[in-house]
Amino acid sequence: MRTKMRRGGVWIDVAVVAAVVAVGMVVAGVTNHPQPDVEAIPGCEVVFPAGEGFSFTIGSYMGTYDNPDYPWLTAAKASAMSDALIESLPTDVELEFAAPSESLVFQPMDIYPKDATIGNGITVEDIGGDSTASGVVGRGGTDASLRVSAEAWDGEVPPCTEGRVDERTTLPDGTVVDTLDAVSEYDGVSTHHRTAIAYFADTLVSARTTSEGEDSALPLEVDELRDIVSNPELRVSAQVPDGTPPPRHDCRSSRENPVPPLSKDVVERLGAALADQWAISFPAARTDRPIGDLVPGSYGSGSACNRVNVETPAGTTELTVEISVEENTEWRDAEVSDSPGVSGTTPPDGTVVTGWTDEFASGDQPSERLRVLRPSNTVVQFGFGDGIDVDSLVDLASAPGLDL
Structure with a gap:
């Protein structure tokens, strides 16, 4: 099922936690007011109507691995997660040759100013703490960006919200996975995107693939995204194999003018x-x-x-x-x-x-x-x-x- 969302506002997409917080705000707002009927969503006992999102801009800089504020993300852990992510791609899906930061390598967490003001009850703690791996994947001549994030998490699974989930699956181990296949429009530009979010007992893993155009094709199907985020090797508690080397880093380029990349x-x-x-x-x-x-x-x-x-x-x-x-x-x-x-x-x-x-x-x-x-x-x-x-x-x- 594909959902169409054409609203003036933009949902927060800095980190999955921000989306969870936004859902919590929506829930808090609807409990005291009558709401219109909403369509049932497979796997959801209760569905809340969609709320208005908002956008914001905030400065940040990339931190380092082995940050004492996030002890779970060591350099070796990031490398092991990256290997697990790439191995979880379907065998006929290819990862575009690019710099390490664009080759599905989990990066150090972004650091935000602690005194930053975001608004709507969102704090810096809500949008931080996730390590993200990005890249371009292709299949059969169709290419699209893929972004996967993981973070430590011990919250409660949020209720389903219209426009944010179109199917909820509960795995045998109790892990809940939400998926969405949707087209959104902002400033007259349509974007086809598929997302999956896995709520483990200790980890939140999300994946998002997008391509511009309402009818644009995407190389990864919804169920394949579900398989990716539910990979237990992406959990913060997954053991790192002995001898795992640190991940590759981008090289600093001295070039100032963009030129075609080398094959x-x-x-x-x-x-x-x-x-x-x-x-x-x-x-x-x-x-x-x-x-x-x-x-x-x-x-x-x-x-x-x-x-x-x-x-x-x-x-x-x-x-x-x-x-x-x-x-x-x-x-x-x-x-x-x-x-x-x-x-x-x-x-x-x-x-x-x-x-x-x-x-x-x-x-x-x-x-x-x-x-x-x-x-x-x-x-x-x-x-x-x-x-x-x-x-x-x-x-x-x-x-x-x-x-x-």
């Missing part, structure tokens, strides 16, 4: 070339992940990148690498190498090598920078710390097969 085949080719040269240039170095295990840069960056920890005789240091195409020919001007704080050389083959110290690097970020512009206009950039030989990095950046 998976190209990124894998670059990674293989980088790995072959690494074995030659750094034969004794050890890394916590293969240097050639590249991922796409941030959305629209058109780059491939990696971040590894390298063990050297001087200790352990972080090394970042980014490969992209340079469109600014000013970097081939000899004067660039004479800029204050920048050292540079230009080998006979036309390569431009520049290095400098990043005075704004903070924490454990590498402070040394090296930029190698190849004759093909492919640029390889490194960030590194003590113990990394610069000449060896130049050799690494000159590897055959790195041209874009």
Whole structure:
């Protein structure tokens, strides 16, 4: 069943808890006033009429894993949940190749200002505390965004509300799952969306897939979303397998102008070339992940990148690498190498090598920078710390097969 919702207001969609709180407000508002008849919803003993939603804007920044305020979300836990989520996708559904944050990897929780005012009885505590994994999934030529969130929860299952649920299922273990297949309209734009929310005893898991257009197709069916959110491996109490590594992080991209992203085949080719040269240039170095295990840069960056920890005789240091195409020919001007704080050389083959110290690097970020512009206009950039030989990095950046 597909529901059509055409209202002026917008329902809160920052976190599932906010929706639950909004439902609670609706319930509180209808208990003392007569209400019109509503249609029955399968699996619901009582159905309340739809209430008006509202939208709001609030600033936030991404926190970190192992936040003491949310001890259940360790880095290993996020990685295990991400693996479980991807494994729960139907076998014929493909995940779009993208940066880790857009590859269904559960991210650290957003941090909101504690004194923020939202209104309508909603507090920062109501909208925070969830870890979210996002990506684009496809099947048979149909693509759509998928967003899955999980958070610790020990509340009561809210009553069914018209327009928010069109079927409620109670699983054998007592878990309640609400699903919805609906079309909503806002500012004249229709969006087809399917959602599923699982109320475990200790966890709230939600999934939402959307595509613009009233008749737009979606690659995941309602029952498949129900299967995803009811996966017990997404519960906050699910055990993490020993040896689970932390999840991949996005690489910082130095590009300012969006360019078409690199394909998976190209990124894998670059990674293989980088790995072959690494074995030659750094034969004794050890890394916590293969240097050639590249991922796409941030959305629209058109780059491939990696971040590894390298063990050297001087200790352990972080090394970042980014490969992209340079469109600014000013970097081939000899004067660039004479800029204050920048050292540079230009080998006979036309390569431009520049290095400098990043005075704004903070924490454990590498402070040394090296930029190698190849004759093909492919640029390889490194960030590194003590113990990394610069000449060896130049050799690494000159590897055959790195041209874009």
